Amino acid sequence: MGRQYKPANVPAINKLFDLSGRVAIVTGGSRGLGEEMAEGLAEAGASLMLCARREEWLTPTVARMRARGFAVEGEIADVSKPADVQTVVDKTVAVYGKVDILVNNAGVTWGARPEEMPVDKWQKVIDINLTGAFLFSQATGREMLARQYGRIINVASIAGLQASVNGPHYAGYSASKAGLMGLTRELAATWGRQGIRVNAIAPGFFHSRLADPAIPLAEPGIKASSPIPRVGLPGELKGVAVFLASDASNYITGQVIVVDGGRSIA
Numbered sequence: 393m394g395r396q397y398k399p400a401n402v403p404a405i406n407k408l409f410d411l412s413g414r415v416a417i418v419t420g421g422s423r424g425l426g427e428e429m430a431e432g433l434a435e436a437g438a439s440l441m442l443c444a445r446r447e448e449w450l451t452p453t454v455a456r457m458r459a460r461g462f463a464v465e466g467e468i469a470d471v472s473k474p475a476d477v478q479t480v481v482d483k484t485v486a487v488y489g490k491v492d493i494l495v496n497n498a499g500v501t502w503g504a505r506p507e508e509m510p511v512d513k514w515q516k517v518i519d520i521n522l523t524g525a526f527l528f529s530q531a532t533g534r535e536m537l538a539r540q541y542g543r544i545i546n547v548a549s550i551a552g553l554q555a556s557v558n559g560p561h562y563a564g565y566s567a568s569k570a571g572l573m574g575l576t577r578e579l580a581a582t583w584g585r586q587g588i589r590v591n592a593i594a595p596g597f598f599h600s601r602l603a604d605p606a607i608p609l610a611e612p613g614i615k616a617s618s619p620i621p622r623v624g625l626p627g628e629l630k631g632v633a634v635f636l637a638s639d640a641s642n643y644i645t646g647q648v649i650v651v652d653g654g655r656s657i658a
Contacts, residue, residue: 408640412437415488416637417480419471419528420498422449424600425547425629429495431457432630433637438493439463441484445470445498463488471498471524474531481531490539493637494532496525496572497547501565501602514564521568522575529579533588542588544579545636548572550596550652556613560606569594573648580646589645591636596652598624620653 416433420426422444434440434457442457444450447468454466465487469476484491499521502513525546536542551562552569573592580590596618597603597610607623615621632649635641650656 403639405640409634409638410437411493411634411638414438414492414637415441415484415490416493416495417441417443417484417491417528417532418495418497419443419469419524421495422446422453422466424602425595425598426495426497427453428626428630429497429545429547429633432634433493433495434460434462434464435630436634436638438637439488440465441480441487442466443469443471443480443498470520471528472519474527477524477527477531481528481535485535491532491535492541493543493545494528495545495547495633495637496528498524499547499565499568499602501562501606503560503562503606505561506563509563517562517564518568518571521565522571525572526575529575529590533579533583536588537583537586540587542583543637544588544590545633546572546576546590546592548576548592548594548648550594550650550656553594553648553650553656556610558609558613560609562606576648577646584645589636589641591641591644591646592648593629593632593636594648594650594652595629596624596650596655598629599626614653614655617658618653618655619658622653624651624653 416438418430421430421442450466454464457464467480467483469480549569551566552573576590576592597607
């Protein structure tokens with residue numbers, strides 16, 4: 393008879409998803425999907441550094457999370473500015489001693505047909521959505537490389553995978569999210585042997601300040617042809633973020649997890 397394989401020291405499922413003792417930076421973490429993912433990381437045990445562009449968004453979110461007993465700090469930052477990015481990373485290390493997890497969620501968009509797109513709006517979207525993710529990955533990557541451990545999660549979009557004849561039209565946003573998927577693969581390949589995993593989440597349409605103006609254009613198609621015929625609900629990204637940040641996904645890197653109710657396969 394062949395020898396039966398018996399795995400040794402296999403962690404229990406609750407241990408695989410446990411983020412106790414881990415430290416996470418979440419960009420754009422003061423509201424919407426960023427706040428939801430940050431909340432999930434905190435519920436799994438992580439300490440948080442939230443960054444956002446506006447204090448009136450950030451301060452109440454930090455207060456709400458602290459009221460729940462979470463370890464949370466906040467920092468105002470423009471992710472497209474290297475000095476701001478470094479300040480967030482330095483503060484995180486000063487407060488918590490390390491950075492284990494980065495969620496690149498900060499993003500903007502600008503809706504216009506390509507022939508009408510103002511170049512300055514195109515540039516702003518690219519600077520925040522793509523260059524900002526690179527700058528944060530670079531700055532946190534240096535800290536992670538020193539410890540040979542890190543988990544980077546880039547928040548992309550199905551807009552980087554598919555377009556629509558009927559709109560919404562947002563060339564800069566689509567290009568930035570497609571670029572973010574490429575950046576995910578490149579960083580994963582470059583840093584994988586130094587203990588850093590890099591993956592992306594590509595949400596479909598979820599209600600948020602960013603998406604709500606476009607949802608009326610997209611929702612009829614979602615209801616008509618998506619296997620799950622609705623817009624995403626609150627809480628449906630939280631588990632994916634925790635999964636990619638935790639030991640439950642230790643053998644996954646360079647991947648894009650699509651969370652769109654099956655719309656992109658139909």
